[in-house]
Amino acid sequence: MKPAPFDYTRPADLPGALKALGGDGARALAGGQSLGPMLNLRLARPGLLVDLRRVDELRRIEQRGDALVLGAMTTHASIEDGQVPDTTRGMLRRVAADIAYRAVRTRGTMGGSLAHADPAADWVTALTALDATLTIARGGGTSTALMAGFMTGAFATALGDGAMLTAISIPSLSDRARWGYYKICRKPGEFADAIGAVVLDPARDYRRVVMGAVGGAPVVLESLAAKLPFDSTPTLTRAEIEAAAPAMDSVDRQLHVVAVERALAQAYAR
Amino acid sequence: MIPVELTINGKAVKKTVEPRLSLADFLRDHLRLTGTHTGCEHGVCGACTVEVDGQIARSCINLAVACDGAQVRSIEGFDDDPLMEKLRQAFTAEHALQCGYCTPGMLIAARDLIRRKPGADLATIRHAMSGNLCRCTGYVGILRAIQRVIGEPLPAEVAPAPKAVVAVTPSAAVPPAAAPAGRAGWTTLEQRIDLPHAPDKVWALFQDLARVAPCMPGAELVDYAGGDRARGRVTAKFGPISASFEGEASFRADPAQRIGTILGTGRDRRSATRAEGEVRYTLTPLADGKATRVVILLQFGLAGPLAQFGRTSLVQDFVSRLTVQFARNAEAALAGSTAAPKQLDTGSMLWAVVKAWLARLFGRG
Structure with missing residues (x-):
């Protein structure tokens, strides 16, 4: 139960992360609570892990107009604990609190879960229901994609090689929602x-x-x-x-x- | 090797480690802090639970290098903690441990729960502790012990939990129908594809292994000299996982009924996963014989590490996508195209197995 060898890098900013992810066999580590088991079982054998933990842009949380914008590295536990403004009448918090176990929620991230695209995961379904929009960065700049349609199958997304999910924009719910x-x-x-x-x-x-x-x-x-x-x-x-x-x-x-x-x-x- | 600096149980630690080293192995093998136990080593059992920056985490699925700069607290670091002292006494009083293997994880998870949710009721405790498995004492004593402490006021020295700073459905013509039961423990899937060519033409393609095998994304013939046996390899990617199954298949065909059967066994050397299965395909005419419906019944069993990920619905989705690509490639081959068949443009894995079957299967009848 030990992973096969891989290289590891811990970029400090977004351009650094994108550059590292452009390499052959590179894989983003965004909490690693799904990737970790796969590494241990040697089911996943990346050449390089790009740890996104130090990229501050990915932890930013903002309220922009009628939407809450969460950086991709927002952990499930921080939502569970109410450190993120409640703009969905408690829905995000309820969903977050019931993901796997506490010891997983403290490390696992919303963006990591979406990019991993396990069909049985919570965010892919909850954020489709909330009509979230994703911000995707690649070498040439950023683009957006609707959550509905982003996932193309089990463990498959529209992200593409070398691209990175950076933020999730979630429309706020009104009082009558x-x-x-x-x-x-x-x-x-x-x-x-x-x-x-x-x-x-x-x-x-x-x-x-x-x-x-x-x-x-x-x-x-x-x-x-x-x-x-x-x-x-x-x-x-x-x-x-x-x-x-x-x-x-x-x-x-x-x-x-x-x-x-x-x-x-x-x-x-x- | 990568340098890593972190604080463990209040002491600064500086080491150079391999990136693949887990935090659990770092604690146990490099620092001799063997109070952290490893059970499942893939994030299921909770025995390896420690605190990282004041929050509980599973040390088996977190890399030591990813904890650079962190404050880590293992069970040894709780010796003088007043809340842990209360929990230890309660565990003793309520007979909450027998072999003790799960206990360090149980204690750390329980202490975290008590700080986050003082006064929680039994249902909440049960739910919150469901990520820690015990295989001998059972849970009754553990829950009682936690209940005993969770109702009491928190010791003043125990800081409250810190707050971190944070300002399509498968597109193919694929409705899986109820399929006959396969061998015990095997997974059964049914797929259908419609090809705009006459059954004779489709049958001829399916009997020509050298032509049909490349239509299957990821498939490769290793050794085939005609006849009813072949060796082949199927490589598949599924998310972050990739596998390459190598094996043998044998074929049977009933041209009169246009039914073919392929039996195969294969092995993925890297994951030491074995797969065994059967594929049966039946061709029936559509649209007055101008088109053909291919019904594929796939039955397979996996043994080994990959089998742990064998959630049937996932396999189904994967096979659906695979089938769509196969159908496109087969259609191109039937139309006389000589272009290289397209590969599946998705992620990486075990479903490779499945692929393996589909691949060979179409081989010969």
Whole structure:
């Protein structure tokens, strides 16, 4: 259980990090709570680890207009502990507090989780539901991408070689917004078997229902969201949720439908 | 080798270490602080829990070099801590340990919980302690011990926890249908692709191993001289992981029914993972025989390190993407293209296995 040898560098700023990441076999270390086990099992064998811990730009937290902008190296624990302004009526905090275990949350980061793109991870689903926008830096400059569509499959993203996720911009929820987030795990802290996430915000005429931990990228259930009222409880049947879900086997379908059902119930109970 | 400077249990430490050295091994092997235990060594069991900059962390999945400049506190550093003293007494009184292997991690995690959530109820304690595994005493005594201390006022000397400073669905035509049960413990997946060519033409391609194998992203024939056996290699990448499976396959074909079966075994030398499986493909005509539907039933089992990541739904997603690329390459091959088949442009891994099967499988019938 010892990793295969690799080189290590700890750049002090963004240009340094981008330069290092441009090298052959380079891999970003953004907390390393998923990469660490893979290194130990020798499943991952990078030539060079680029530790982003010293890049201060990646820890910046700002409120910009109607959005909260979190640096990619923001840890789950700092969100859990309320060190990040609450602009989502408690949703970010609730999601963060239930990621893996405390000893993992203190080191693991939001940007690391998104770039790693494990389908069963929390942020890929929660931030799709919140309609986050990602800032991506590469040699030539920066660009933005919507979270919905950023993940292209299990452990696959639109990031591309040598590019780096630097910040996550999360639209603030209004006072009238509702949200629900429900995940099903065999044991607390384990990889999720199914996740349901719901965000409704009448101030922006925004409705989104997301089914996560599906194997690939989280699935936005548009037809289902369109049916949701803002001010009264919906009368959705389980069959309607099933009809909106992608194809999966009966056990998976049951888990995912229940997760969405419970997320909806939470949203409307709020 | 990289120089690293950090403070451990209040003492400054300066060493030169290999980048791959974990904080746990650094403590145990380089500093002889063997109170930190290593259990699973991949972040699951919690036995190696220590404090880094006042927050608990798993020392087995954090690199020593990544802790440069940090304040690390291992179980030895808590000898004079008043809260830890209370916890030690409670662990004794409630019979919260037997072999003691998980105990250093349990104590450090419990102390952190008590400082963060004084007065927490049993359900909260259970939930928070779920990241630390005990394999002999069981959890009842441990939970009682924590309950005993968590209800009391925090000792004045124990500082509260420090606050850090922080200002598509698979696109293919792939609905996996209910598949027949495979061998015990095997994973079964079904994939479908439709090709705009007549079944005879598709069948001919599938029987021509030298032509069809390259259509599978990552596949390579190592040794094939015709006949119903071949040796091959399949390399796959899945996120940060990559694997290369080398193995043998044998083929059977029923031209009348257009059903082919491939049986294979392979091994990834680097991860020492073995894979075994069967692929069955069935060709049926579509659109009055102008097109062909290929139904692929894949059944496989993995043994070894990679199997630990074998979450079926992930494999499914990977195989879906693989199948899409295979279908495109096969279509190009059927249309007479001589361009090099495209590889899967995604991340890296074990699903290589799967790939291995698909690869060979299409080989011959």
